Amino acid sequence: MENQQSSSAPEKFAGLGLGLFILAASLLTLxxxxxxxxxxxxxxxxxxxxxxxxxxxxxxISRK
Incomplete structure (x- = not known):
């Protein structure tokens, strides 16, 4: 079996929203x-x- 390593956009940016929110919330709290x-x-x-x-x-944008 071939090992397919395709990185799709949803997998690549899976935690982007949560990470940005934590960063923004931390900066606003500070x-x-x-x-x-x-x-x-x-x-x-x-x-x-x-x-x-x-x-x-x-x-x-990353899907295109």
Whole structure:
């Protein structure tokens, strides 16, 4: 049997969305801690939407 090593786009970027969200959430949390970002800012849901959208765009571009 041949060993096929094809790396498709979904496998290549499988954890991209989660990784970007964790990075963004961590940066925003640090910003709140150091007073750069206001503490009453609601950033959780918009950040999830942005990261999800970026992930979909990257996957769509990488398929071509």
């Amino acid at each position: 910003g709140e801690y150091f007073g750069i970002v206001p503490k009453d800012l609601k950033w959780g849901l918009p950040t999830i939407g942005i990261i999800w959208g970026v992930t979909l765009v990257v996957r769509a």
